[in-house]
Amino acid sequence: xxxxxxxxxxxxxxxxxxxxxxxxxxxxxxxxxxxxxxxxxxxxxxxxxxxxxxxxxxxxxxxxxxxxxxxxxxxxxxxxxxxxxxxxxxxxxxxxxxxxxxxxxxxxxxxxxxxxxxxxxxxxxxxxxxxxxxxxxxxxxxxxxxxxxxxxxxxxxxxxxxxxxxxxxxxxxxxxxxxxxxxxxxxxxxxxxxxxxxxxxxxxxxxxxxxxxxxxxxxxxxxxxxxxxxxxxxxxxxxxxxxxxxxxxxxxxxxxxxxxxxxxxxxxxxxxxxxxxxxxxxxxxxxxxxxxxxxxxxxxxxxxxxxxxxxxxxxxxxxxxxxxxxxxxxxxxxxxxxxxxxxxxxxxxxxxxxxxxxxxxxxxxxxxxxxxxxxxxxxxxxxxxxxxxxxxxxxxxxxxxxxxxxxxxxxxxxxxxxxxxxxxxxxxxxxxxxxxxxxxxxxxxxxxxxxxxxxxxxxxxxxxxxxxxxxxxxxxxxxxxxxxxxxxxxxxxxxxxxxxxxxxxxxxxxxxxxxxxxxxxxxxxxxxxxxxxxxxxxxxxxxxxxxxxxxxxxxxxxxxxxxxxxxxx
Amino acid sequence: xxxxxxxxxxxxxxxxxxxxxxxxxxxxxxxxxxxxxxxxxxxxxxxxxxxxxxxxxxxxxxxxxxxxxxxxxxxxxxxxxxxxxxxxxxxxxxxxxxxxxxxxxxxxxxxxxxxxxxxxxxxxxxxxxxxxxxxxxxxxxxxxxxxxxxxxxxxxxxxxxxxxxxxxxxxxxxxxxxxxxxxxxxxxxxxxxxxxxxxxxxxxxxxxxxxxxxxxxxxxxxxxxxxxxxxxxxxxxxxxxxxxxxxxxxxxxxxxxxxxxxxxxxxxxxxxxxxxxxxxxxxxxxxxxxxxxxxxxxxxxxxxxxxxxxxxxxxxxxxxxxxxxxxxxxxxxxxxxxxxxxxxxxxxxxxxxxxxxxxxxxxxxxxxxxxxxxxxxxxxxxxxxxxxxxxxxxxxxxxxxxxxxxxxxxxxxx
Numbered sequence: 001x002x003x004x005x006x007x008x009x010x011x012x013x014x015x016x017x018x019x020x021x022x023x024x025x026x027x028x029x030x031x032x033x034x035x036x037x038x039x040x041x042x043x044x045x046x047x048x049x050x051x052x053x054x055x056x057x058x059x060x061x062x063x064x065x066x067x068x069x070x071x072x073x074x075x076x077x078x079x080x081x082x083x084x085x086x087x088x089x090x091x092x093x094x095x096x097x098x099x100x101x102x103x104x105x106x107x108x109x110x111x112x113x114x115x116x117x118x119x120x121x122x123x124x125x126x127x128x129x130x131x132x133x134x135x136x137x138x139x140x141x142x143x144x145x146x147x148x149x150x151x152x153x154x155x156x157x158x159x160x161x162x163x164x165x166x167x168x169x170x171x172x173x174x175x176x177x178x179x180x181x182x183x184x185x186x187x188x189x190x191x192x193x194x195x196x197x198x199x200x201x202x203x204x205x206x207x208x209x210x211x212x213x214x215x216x217x218x219x220x221x222x223x224x225x226x227x228x229x230x231x232x233x234x235x236x237x238x239x240x241x242x243x244x245x246x247x248x249x250x251x252x253x254x255x256x257x258x259x260x261x262x263x264x265x266x267x268x269x270x271x272x273x274x275x276x277x278x279x280x281x282x283x284x285x286x287x288x289x290x291x292x293x294x295x296x297x298x299x300x301x302x303x304x305x306x307x308x309x310x311x312x313x314x315x316x317x318x319x320x321x322x323x324x325x326x327x328x329x330x331x332x333x334x335x336x337x338x339x340x341x342x343x344x345x346x347x348x349x350x351x352x353x354x355x356x357x358x359x360x361x362x363x364x365x366x367x368x369x370x371x372x373x374x375x376x377x378x379x380x381x382x383x384x385x386x387x388x389x390x391x392x393x394x395x396x397x398x399x400x401x402x403x404x405x406x407x408x409x410x411x412x413x414x415x416x417x418x419x420x421x422x423x424x425x426x427x428x429x430x431x432x433x434x435x436x437x438x439x440x441x442x443x444x445x446x447x448x449x450x451x452x453x454x455x456x457x458x459x460x461x462x463x464x465x466x467x468x469x470x471x472x473x474x475x476x477x478x479x480x481x482x483x484x485x486x487x488x489x490x491x492x493x494x495x496x497x498x499x500x501x502x503x504x505x506x507x508x509x510x511x512x513x514x515x516x517x518x519x520x521x522x523x524x525x526x527x528x529x530x531x532x533x534x535x536x537x538x539x540x541x542x543x544x545x546x547x548x549x550x551x552x553x554x555x556x557x558x559x560x561x562x563x564x565x566x567x568x569x
Numbered sequence: 570x571x572x573x574x575x576x577x578x579x580x581x582x583x584x585x586x587x588x589x590x591x592x593x594x595x596x597x598x599x600x601x602x603x604x605x606x607x608x609x610x611x612x613x614x615x616x617x618x619x620x621x622x623x624x625x626x627x628x629x630x631x632x633x634x635x636x637x638x639x640x641x642x643x644x645x646x647x648x649x650x651x652x653x654x655x656x657x658x659x660x661x662x663x664x665x666x667x668x669x670x671x672x673x674x675x676x677x678x679x680x681x682x683x684x685x686x687x688x689x690x691x692x693x694x695x696x697x698x699x700x701x702x703x704x705x706x707x708x709x710x711x712x713x714x715x716x717x718x719x720x721x722x723x724x725x726x727x728x729x730x731x732x733x734x735x736x737x738x739x740x741x742x743x744x745x746x747x748x749x750x751x752x753x754x755x756x757x758x759x760x761x762x763x764x765x766x767x768x769x770x771x772x773x774x775x776x777x778x779x780x781x782x783x784x785x786x787x788x789x790x791x792x793x794x795x796x797x798x799x800x801x802x803x804x805x806x807x808x809x810x811x812x813x814x815x816x817x818x819x820x821x822x823x824x825x826x827x828x829x830x831x832x833x834x835x836x837x838x839x840x841x842x843x844x845x846x847x848x849x850x851x852x853x854x855x856x857x858x859x860x861x862x863x864x865x866x867x868x869x870x871x872x873x874x875x876x877x878x879x880x881x882x883x884x885x886x887x888x889x890x891x892x893x894x895x896x897x898x899x900x901x902x903x904x905x906x907x908x909x910x911x912x913x914x915x916x917x918x919x920x921x922x923x924x925x926x927x928x929x930x931x932x933x934x935x936x937x938x939x940x941x942x943x944x945x946x947x948x949x950x951x952x953x954x955x956x957x958x959x960x961x962x963x964x965x966x967x968x969x970x971x972x973x974x975x976x977x978x979x980x981x982x983x
Contacts, residue, residue, distance in 0.1 A: 081803070
């Protein structure tokens with residue numbers, strides 16, 4: 001080996017080392033992003049588990065794990081007997097069931113935090129692919145999350161759908177980076193990106209379709225690209241031949257077919273797709289607030305209006321061409337969110353996806369790369385902000401570590417006191433009531449608020465015969481649902497409706513069912529109040545239960561031994 | 570700016586091939602979806618009934634309960650003197666069920682069985698009888714057929730599917746015509762509409778289930794429009810669900826329908842063994858309860874299950890309530906299998922109270938209580954193993970029937 005050769009090698013190594021060093025050195029914006037991610041994870045891990053359908057999904061999953069089959073009917077609701085179900089979220093339900101079995105409810109909370117973090121990382125990545133400016137991306141992410149903020153707090157199978165949507169949009173952004181930037185003649189896709197999309201899209205939809213019915217939104221987004229491309233080429237060329245000859249059009253056709261085809265690989269085949277498309281027409285959903293159309297007073301409406309303002313500003317100042325697919329996806333999701341407020345998160349992420357290239361154009365022009373932080377005037381603070389350094393890297397890692405270490409997820413590893421039940425579960429979860437029911441289990445039919453039904457079926461006394469669960473609102477016959485609503489709203493004739501279903505015990509949410517709570521006191525003498533706290537009251541006409549000494553607010557403490565962690569597992 | 574697009578398929582044949590391939594894929598997908606959609610829809614197809622309903626005949630003939638003379642006299646007293654302007658549909662409905670289609674009466678104030686059925690099913694007859702201004706037709710067209718208007722006044726029916734149940738019980742075939750204000754249809758349209766709207770949790774379901782048992786004895790299950798699989802087991806479960814005295818007519822319609830389900834099941838297996846056993850056990854339990862609560866005079870009241878009534882009685886006249894409770898009990902027992910029947914003396918006491926009460930009632934009182942009495946009168950005939958029209962030669966109820974000596978003597982003693 002010659003000396004010169006050695007020198008060259010040394011030089012190469014030094015160059016490599018310097019490049020590697022530079023690569024891992026971060027700036028202050030990265031610290032900002034890391035802080036946001038850490039805080040987000042911390043916040044989501046501390047988010048109490050909601051008291052509604054999560055527990056129904058967990059129960060479904062555990063039922064499937066136990067029976068090694070998909071349920072044909074709702075296993076927990078007597079009034080839904082004989083109604084075939086399509087367990088469109090079977091995969092995520094099984095996952096939830098397995099997670100709960102493996103690590104208890106804290107594991108569910110950790111699962112939620114990790115999925116939520118992955119979602120915002122994907123969304124952040126959408127912006128970052130266009131403009132590698134962590135600070136701006138983080139601000140854009142903040143606005144996106146704000147628009148969809150009313151739907152982020154609840155862990156349910158839909159969360160898996162939101163994850164897959166974020167992943168899909170991230171993937172589509174990878175495709176579009178070249179698509180949007182280059183002239184039409186030069187539009188091309190790297191082989192790697194092409195195969196990533198061609199394999200990734202069907203794989204994503206294969207999992208998504210089995211995990212949640214929201215995969216149809218993903219199909220709609222891909223379909224918008226196909227139609228958008230069709231319109232784009234068709235508008236310019238006025239030739240069907242040119243449309244078919246367009247490589248991108250053909251690619252979208254193929255990806256759409258792959259997405260649809262992959263989503264049909266599920267235990268129900270085509271029925272799953274039909275079910276997902278017709279699901280919103282279920283008449284029972286009209287009474288569920290999250291399926292209400294948007295109204296002016298809603299938070300969703302305010303955030304939606306904010307997004308429209310941002311959109312108009314973007315369109316006004318962006319020099320990028322607006323592509324038909326962008327208008328189509330925003331229009332489609334805007335329509336769906338005005339029809340049903342529960343779509344606001346889906347709208348928010350699609351909104352982010354559609355405006356990201358326009359945001360990049362505006363930001364690049366207003367603050368050219370490096371210009372904003374350029375330390376020309378010699379200000380030390382600006383120089384500090386501009387500089388990439390290991391200090392920022394270390395600070396970023398430390399923030400991420402704190403995000404993990406301070407979260408409940410770290411308790412088993414790092415030690416500490418587990419959360420109390422009152423912290424782990426949402427405050428609307430009827431913990432004290434559940435304890436009471438364990439001590440005095442109703443033997444016969446129970447009427448209950450539907451939002452407690454899943455919890456009571458999962459964590460209440462064994463074989464409790466609840467009237468309604470959130471998870472089965474769309475399953476029960478419409479007559480049962482109407483009768484449930486009649487009782488829930490204390491509508492005329494509701495006591496006779498209780499008779500018709502031979503309900504022997506009634507559980508009322510004092511907070512959300514005040515008319516019924518008032519009406520309960522006017523029931524005939526055959527009923528007896530046996531439980532009351534700040535949250536719930538229970539009346540019964542079961543002879544055995546009528547014998548017990550009533551439990552009232554003064555004798556109920558949410559911090560009593562009943563609320564020990566895991567008391568209901 | 571001149572725009573060029575990435576074209577690789579510039580020759581026609583590859584383009585045509587590509588187009589054909591993807592059109593084939595799309596068409597295949599759409600066809601699959603269409604086929605599945607049809608299948609999903611067809612799951613909710615209405616079940617196919619048989620043309621002629623099953624006729625379930627009474628099986629007991631117990632002269633100790635009612636003698637031939639007493640029966641003829643009671644039935645004569647309960648003849649349907651409904652031929653007057655604006656006859657209550659509720660009364661016509663009950664009278665038709667009570668007497669049956671072959672019934673005839675040598676009394677100009679009475680409608681024959683045929684006339685009563687025409688009055689219900691032929692709008693031309695209905696509109697002739699119902700001259701009150703503003704009276705709307707009895708039948709209205711609905712999505713899958715026709716249905717009678719319900720609980721909207723005297724010109725409408727009183728119970729859900731009572732008319733349908735009546736038509737089934739009196740043996741009306743499904744191709745029998747119904748003339749509505751809008752045209753002609755068949756009894757099948759009435760059944761189809763009922764099946765289309767049926768929910769096992771609906772307010773009244775007893776007559777619907779009875780009609781289904783008689784028209785659909787060979788149907789094991791179907792799916793309702795609510796998507797719920799329906800079987801006679803599930804419907805029986807519903808009949809067993811409520812507290813005994815809750816519901817229309819103090820809960821007695823449920824018991825009659827349960828007894829009829831068991832009888833239909835003997836002819837055509839519509840129940841599982843388990844459910845049949847549950848029904849028999851339930852009816853035995855009800856019989857035991859009735860034995861405990863029977864009044865010394867033989868009647869029952871609305872508290873026939875032994876509970877303390879917690880709601881207003883609905884029916885103010887205590888005699889009316891007694892007729893209702895007692896007549897219905899005798900009626901469902903008359904159709905029930907032997908194993909659920911109470912001792913003879915219980916039935917005799919109940920029948921005796923009914924006979925004596927009817928014998929002393931004025932025409933006005935009978936008119937006021939006609940619907941309740943129709944069950945009582947029918948029950949007495951059934952206990953002699955006959956439908957009411959079979960009690961009289963050639964189905965003709967004479968203009969006058971003298972009170973038998975037993976009743977005259979008792980009346981004199983009172």
